[in-house]
Amino acid sequence: MGSRLKDKPAILKLGGSVITRKDEPMTPNLQVIGRLAEEISRAHASSIVIVHGGGSYGHPIAKTYGITGGFRDQAQLVGFSRTHEAMVSLNKIVVGNLLDQVLPAFGMAPSSFTVTNEGRIQTFRVEPLTRAIRTGLIPVLYGDAVLDADQGFAILSGDQIAAFLAVKLNAVRLIMGVDVDGLYDSDPKTNPSAQLISHLTLEELQELRGKIGESQSPDVTGGMLGKVSELMTPVSRGIQAVIVNALKPSNIYKALKGEEVVGTKIEA
Amino acid sequence: MGSRLKDKPAILKLGGSVITRKDEPMTPNLQVIGRLAEEISRAHASSIVIVHGGGSYGHPIAKTYGITGGFRDQAQLVGFSRTHEAMVSLNKIVVGNLLDQVLPAFGMAPSSFTVTNEGRIQTFRVEPLTRAIRTGLIPVLYGDAVLDADQGFAILSGDQIAAFLAVKLNAVRLIMGVDVDGLYDSDPKTNPSAQLISHLTLEELQELRGKIGESQSPDVTGGMLGKVSELMTPVSRGIQAVIVNALKPSNIYKALKGEEVVGTKIEA
Numbered sequence: 001m002g003s004r005l006k007d008k009p010a011i012l013k014l015g016g017s018v019i020t021r022k023d024e025p026m027t028p029n030l031q032v033i034g035r036l037a038e039e040i041s042r043a044h045a046s047s048i049v050i051v052h053g054g055g056s057y058g059h060p061i062a063k064t065y066g067i068t069g070g071f072r073d074q075a076q077l078v079g080f081s082r083t084h085e086a087m088v089s090l091n092k093i094v095v096g097n098l099l100d101q102v103l104p105a106f107g108m109a110p111s112s113f114t115v116t117n118e119g120r121i122q123t124f125r126v127e128p129l130t131r132a133i134r135t136g137l138i139p140v141l142y143g144d145a146v147l148d149a150d151q152g153f154a155i156l157s158g159d160q161i162a163a164f165l166a167v168k169l170n171a172v173r174l175i176m177g178v179d180v181d182g183l184y185d186s187d188p189k190t191n192p193s194a195q196l197i198s199h200l201t202l203e204e205l206q207e208l209r210g211k212i213g214e215s216q217s218p219d220v221t222g223g224m225l226g227k228v229s230e231l232m233t234p235v236s237r238g239i240q241a242v243i244v245n246a247l248k249p250s251n252i253y254k255a256l257k258g259e260e261v262v263g264t265k266i267e268a
Numbered sequence: 269m270g271s272r273l274k275d276k277p278a279i280l281k282l283g284g285s286v287i288t289r290k291d292e293p294m295t296p297n298l299q300v301i302g303r304l305a306e307e308i309s310r311a312h313a314s315s316i317v318i319v320h321g322g323g324s325y326g327h328p329i330a331k332t333y334g335i336t337g338g339f340r341d342q343a344q345l346v347g348f349s350r351t352h353e354a355m356v357s358l359n360k361i362v363v364g365n366l367l368d369q370v371l372p373a374f375g376m377a378p379s380s381f382t383v384t385n386e387g388r389i390q391t392f393r394v395e396p397l398t399r400a401i402r403t404g405l406i407p408v409l410y411g412d413a414v415l416d417a418d419q420g421f422a423i424l425s426g427d428q429i430a431a432f433l434a435v436k437l438n439a440v441r442l443i444m445g446v447d448v449d450g451l452y453d454s455d456p457k458t459n460p461s462a463q464l465i466s467h468l469t470l471e472e473l474q475e476l477r478g479k480i481g482e483s484q485s486p487d488v489t490g491g492m493l494g495k496v497s498e499l500m501t502p503v504s505r506g507i508q509a510v511i512v513n514a515l516k517p518s519n520i521y522k523a524l525k526g527e528e529v530v531g532t533k534i535e536a
Contacts, residue, residue, distance in 0.1 A: 078367055078372050081375070084374065092357070095353060104346050106379075111374075112396060123396075128380060135339060135345070149399070
């Protein structure tokens with residue numbers, strides 16, 4: 001009920017390291033946010049849901065108060081709220097930039113309608129969101145501090161939300177905008193001869209994930225293991241996922257248009 | 269499911285004309301908000317939900333774009349979002365002041381989990397909210413621009429939310445903090461000999477409401493007809509409602525403590 005949509009939406013995830021300056025607390029990358037808003041406007045997607053990460057907003061506060069590990073004492077509660085409020089502040093900047101492009105962006109707070117269990121989505125009330133899409137709005141969600149049935153609270157990543165919505169809304173495409181060109185066969189930040197993987201099947205994705213899991217060594221994909229894991233379910237349901245560098249102009253525009261773009265395309 | 273609570277919560281509604289300067293767009297009354305946060309802290313309520321109104325934040329923008337009347341054209345969508353964003357800004361100020369008192373206030377966005385039908389609550393996913401209360405958080409909601417099953421979107425008042433939650437959570441008390449001393453037998457703003465009604469039964473409340481409805485004349489209670497109407501259901505369910513002047517120091521503190529306070533008490 002409530003999750004059928006006339007137009008299959010595109011799900012666009014914008015990484016925290018794309019829209020914030022990761023090394024400066026609570027600092028948005030306004031130049032990038034403005035450019036991305038313009039690209040989204042230019043792409044004229046008929047139906048789109050945007051999910052963004054936390055970068056230098058949510059993460060430092062969540063870490064200070066140990067929110068990821070769940071509830072241990074009352075003193076964390078203020079930290080839970082401050083983590084959420086930091087994300088609301090970042091969401092307001094993203095939404096504001098989209099509104100400036102006359103895009104009907106609509107900020108939605110995951111913690112207001114989602115409950116996790118051990119950090120995985122358990123309850124996700126999709127009705128206001130699907131109704132928003134049908135009304136012509138562009139929901140803009142974000143990784144958030146949420147209530148958790150098992151551990152009191154947890155951090156729900158934007159990646160998990162994006163992958164969940166891709167399946168739930170039967171998305172036409174799941175676009176993961178990150179700060180690198182895609183998945184590599186080794187970590188491009190330490191190995192200069194690392195090769196970009198431009199295409200992966202579900203089987204290859206599973207292998208890659210197994211290899212990373214087995215190795216016990218640092219994540220060879222350059223910290224992309226979590227992202228890769230989240231993509232398994234949508235890809236297995238036939239949804240095309242594409243990892244692109246959102247810091248490079250026009251990539252998000254092209255990905256939204258379904259055009260060829262440098263990155264990693266993953267398909268069943 | 270999910271709405272049983274160990275401690276019956278108090279529902280505290282703070283009017284928009286209390287926490288904002290009504291005649292100055294987007295201007296909070298920081299002195300009052302700070303004092304109220306201190307009173308709430310001092311009252312040590314074991315369980316409380318706060319709902320605030322829009323005042324000079326939500327109302328002017330909603331009016332400009334005709335949000336109350338529902339969807340007519342695409343151009344309103346940006347106004348729908350801007351109305352919501354204005355309320356998020358006000359909510360951040362209220363939550364911030366409560367956090368400064370080390371109260372674990374937790375901002376929740378009604379439009380993220382509520383859908384109305386012709387302006388009345390149709391869907392209201394209460395689970396994250398009840399889980400927040402049980403975890404020790406103080407949910408802080410607000411009147412909001414929401415999706416509407418019949419008219420596309422609508423304005424959902426803080427009064428309606430507060431009354432709804434009082435019933436849904438079987439509240440110990442519903443406190444309506446306003447900018448006058450309570451209900452009067454005529455409008456105190458125009459009639460200097462108007463008498464404060466200190467106590468009303470449900471029957472008297474129904475009569476008063478009927479009288480106001482019949483008269484076709486300006487609301488004799490001084491614009492309190494909407495509020496009085498919202499109180500009918502919770503009062504009929506045995507929940508005590510009290511209308512108090514939140515601009516006068518210690519009134520909210522006393523009301524939260526269940527102490528006698530100048531105002532209008534309404535009981536079945």
